[in-house]
Amino acid sequence: MTKITALPTEIVRALQEGGPDAHGQMPERTVSDGGGNPCRHCLQYIPEGQEMLILAHRPFPEAQPYAETGPIFLCANHCARHEGEAVPxxxxxxxxxxxxxxxxxxxxxxxxxxxxxxxxxxxxxxxxxxxxxxxxxxxxxxxxxxxxxxxxxx
Incomplete structure (x- = not known):
C-alpha cells in the first residue's frame, strides 16, 4: 500500500509567512493565470486570480550531491494539506x-x-x-x- 505525501504544513506555513526558500530568497508573489500552477501542499491547481508563491525548494533535509533544488508553486494563502489515498x-x-x-x-x-x-x-x-x-x-x-x-x- 502506498500514499501520496504533500509538503509538510510547517514548511509551507513558514514560506507563506515570508520565510526564505532553499536559496535564501523570499518567495516571489504573483497571481495564478489558472494555467496549471500546482500547489505542492494542497495538491490542487491554484485557481485563476488567486495569489501564489514561486520559490526554490529542496525536498531533502540537507544539501548534498543528490539533493535537487528546483522551482515550485504554493498557494500564497493557507490551504489544507492533501491527505488520503486518492490521486490528487x-x-x-x-x-x-x-x-x-x-x-x-x-x-x-x-x-x-x-x-x-x-x-x-x-x-x-x-x-x-x-x-x-x-x-x-x-x-x-x-x-x-x-x-x-x-x-x-x-
Missing part, C-alpha cells in the same frame, strides 16, 4: 511523470527512475518499494523535472 488533482493533469526511489540517507537508488504513464505510476511505485533499499519515491514532472510530491509506504 495535480497528478491527473499530465500523461506521464518521472518517478525515482531514494534511500533512507536521501540518495537516489539507481535503477528505480522511470518516466511512466500516470495511470501506471502507483502500480510501479509498489514495485519500486519491493527494493528494500528504497525508503521513499519522488514524483517529478517528466518534462521539466519539477518536484510534484512524494510517495511513501502506506
Amino acid at each position: 488533482e495535480v497528478l491527473e493533469g499530465s500523461p506521464e511523470y518521472l518517478i525515482k526511489g531514494y534511500s533512507a540517507d536521501h540518495r537516489i537508488v539507481y535503477g528505480t527512475g522511470i518516466v511512466i504513464p500516470q495511470a501506471e505510476m502507483m502500480g510501479r511505485a509498489e514495485a519500486i518499494f519491493a527494493d528494500v533499499r528504497v525508503d521513499y519515491i519522488h514524483i517529478r514532472s517528466s518534462r521539466n523535472n519539477c518536484y510534484q510530491a512524494r510517495i511513501d509506504r502506506g
Whole structure:
C-alpha cells in the first residue's frame, strides 16, 4: 500500500509567512493565470486570480550531491494539506511523470527512475518499494523535472 505525501504544513506555513526558500530568497508573489500552477501542499491547481508563491525548494533535509533544488508553486494563502489515498488533482493533469526511489540517507537508488504513464505510476511505485533499499519515491514532472510530491509506504 502506498500514499501520496504533500509538503509538510510547517514548511509551507513558514514560506507563506515570508520565510526564505532553499536559496535564501523570499518567495516571489504573483497571481495564478489558472494555467496549471500546482500547489505542492494542497495538491490542487491554484485557481485563476488567486495569489501564489514561486520559490526554490529542496525536498531533502540537507544539501548534498543528490539533493535537487528546483522551482515550485504554493498557494500564497493557507490551504489544507492533501491527505488520503486518492490521486490528487495535480497528478491527473499530465500523461506521464518521472518517478525515482531514494534511500533512507536521501540518495537516489539507481535503477528505480522511470518516466511512466500516470495511470501506471502507483502500480510501479509498489514495485519500486519491493527494493528494500528504497525508503521513499519522488514524483517529478517528466518534462521539466519539477518536484510534484512524494510517495511513501502506506
